[in-house]
Amino acid sequence: MWRHIASNALTFLIVALFLLAGVVAWGNRQYSAEGPLEAAICLKVESGSNMRIVSEDLADAGAIAYPAIFRIGADYSEKASQLKAGSFLVPEGASMEEIIDIVTASGQSTCGTEIVYRIGVTRVLAEVRELNPETEEYEELAQFNPAEDEAPEAYLQKREAADTQYRVVVSEGVTSWQVMTALNGLEFLDGEISEVPAEGSLAPNSYQVSPGDDVGALVARMQSAQERILAEAWANRDEGLPLDSPEEALILASIVEKETGGYDEVRTVASVFENRLETGMRLQTDPTVIYGITEGRGVLGRGLRQSELRAETPYNTYVISGLPPTPIANPGRLSIEAVMNPEETDYIFFVAKSLDPRDGHNFAVTLEEHNRNVAAYRALEAEQAE
Secondary structure: OHHHHHHHHHHHHHHHHHHHHHHHHHHHHHHHOOOOOOOOEEEEEOOOOOHHHHHHHHHHOOOOOOHHHHHHHHHHOOOHHHOOOEEEEEOOOOOHHHHHHHHHOOOOOOOOEEEEEEEOOOOEEEEEEEEEOOOOEEEEEEEEOOOOOOOOHHHHHHHHOOOOEEEEEEOOOOOHHHHHHHHHOOOOOEOOOOOOOOOOOOOOOEEEEOOOOEHHHHHHHHHHHHHHHHHHHHHOOOOOOOOOOHHHHHHHHHHHHHHOOOHHHHHHHHHHHHHHHHHOOOOOOHHHHHHHHHOOOOOOOOOOOHHHHHOOOOOOOOOOOOOOOOOOOOOOHHHHHHHHOOOOOOOOEEEEOOOOHHHOEEEEOOHHHHHHHHHHHHHHHHHHHO
């Protein structure tokens, strides 16, 4: 009798183990399988939240079907304690495993509201935008110039939200004085820059920041990034360039940055200036003269006078030979790489194709060809003036 009971118990145990194994296998499949979410969502994880709250929010949004499996998976993968606060884009059909990776990774929000401060050559713009999860594109809520305009209500509301992200975007071709002035005017950053950073030393790029970040630390990030870009480009430069140091390359890159109408021609513009340097021809470029007048403190706002073009100053490349003493702006990576690896051309002249600088330039090898291009441009100016 006892033998019969033991045999039945063993059989029951084996069946139970098989059933358990089946349940575990089913759970694993559900955990890694494509989820039921039909359209991407922006999942907001509050500070102090936990996987139970997150799983319930996901279930309410139709992103997961089995909250318990979601929590077990988080525990089993030892990621339950790594939950980050923020707003996270959960794509259509994301599995529970993928969602857990999303909410436990870097902690950098990937959706929600973003306030972007764009430091441009002519002005600073503050833009409030929100990511549409379905299109995965940002939609603008408000835009204004913080130095001139009253902050709109949308900006004030989003400034109060704990999950709002902040970004500072430095455009190619801005001067260090412009960057310093703009950053010192951002009230959500701490500290102040008392001295203008060296011209050309700041890498134009997009920088994610947080309220309370130190302005000096942000500038240091920009400088470190530019140092890396310059060092890498110098290490991979073409042989035989008429440039003796990375510093000279940075100066020329800043001139190319200010002269380039479109980035598809940046290596061609670089070739023109390097051809001039190699032949001993003066660079003869207006942006250097303008920098000598303004010292990078804003836009000149008018045409150059003949007296200014004739004046012998360190930045007047119509008068001096070679490069000016410093960069005239902060060049981007493409311009830096362009002067290190210019296009192979015989061009030594160029003039704008039209009154719109985005249309680029007409290039020429001979003075005769260049004069024809200049005449065509003057005709466009005359036509515009009528």
